[in-house]
Amino acid sequence: MLRIAICDDDKILVTQIEEMLNRYLDKKMIDRYIEIFYDGASLERIYEKGDRFDIIYLDIEMSGKNGIEAAKSIRRLDRDVLLIYVSSYETYFMQLFEVEPFRFIKKPIKETEFEEVIDFAYERIIEEDAYFEYKYNKTVGKVLIRKIMYFESAGRIVNIHTEESTYRYYGKLDEVERRLVQNKIPFLRIHKSFYVNFHFVDKITFSKLILSDGTVLQISQDRQNIIRKRYLDILGGYTE
Structure with a gap:
């Protein structure tokens, strides 16, 4: 119900x-x-x-x-x-x-x-019960997508940050973005190294996001206008 x-x-x-x-x-x-x-x-x-x-x-x-x-x-x-x-x-x-x-x-x-x-x-x-699955050292893991605060790319490693823990696997952030583009939970590609769950964004300035746990993530200069427009789109399609 x-x-x-x-x-x-x-x-x-x-x-x-x-x-x-x-x-x-x-x-x-x-x-x-x-x-x-x-x-x-x-x-x-x-x-x-x-x-x-x-x-x-x-x-x-x-x-x-x-x-x-x-x-x-x-x-x-x-x-x-x-x-x-x-x-x-x-x-x-x-x-x-x-x-x-x-x-x-x-x-x-x-x-x-x-x-x-x-x-x-x-x-x-x-x-809401959809999972993101990953493989690391021959072990398959999964994390509830709605619990993921953001993905972070560090060389060949992708870190999956939640409020409780951080998980890692070998991969590329571009592939993560392709996998989640159809998911109904909106993520924002704010930087080549960060893919952020919109629902954990607490505050935004022109150059950075502040998450609900206080984490500060930089928005790359070439994406700043795109991110602001994307936010308005998520809120309901206002672009002015």
Whole structure:
């Protein structure tokens, strides 16, 4: 069953999102549980009690605690939930890095765009148990792709960095990129030596990424504009 939360102080918009969700999920024959919240504080309290969701639709501008502040609290408790922002405000992109949004839907909502985003989110949830397999010293290992923070190339060695450990094998980063290009978890090739899981990016400047554990990775000069554009694409296709 898909567990979905909608958090917005606009009751008309909440009803619209719920109706579009039910139409889509009925068509796909997907069981769901949908819970409605009209402010960020209520959603935060539910999370503190131990409830979890697969997807949360969040407005940015709400009375009381806004969507960014609520998401910061949620992220401390749940790194896996997919946050989809629904807003008419495009000025918050840089602030959103810290909460790792999955997508951004612009108001007024177009149903075709809405369905594309939920379709992509559902595929992502299904793929969450996908593994990256590698071979080292005649031993085959595997790591959950969603747990990989970044790949690092060091000569003939590829290091796989997770929050808990680092794994290594002989290979090339170009081959890693080819293997993961169709995966729904977005990775960013920020440098010839680094391939980074977008969902572990905490902050970005023009020349570097800062990951959730404080790791700082350099963005090569020739890729800086590409990386910024790619980030906007991931957020929902805004390029301006």
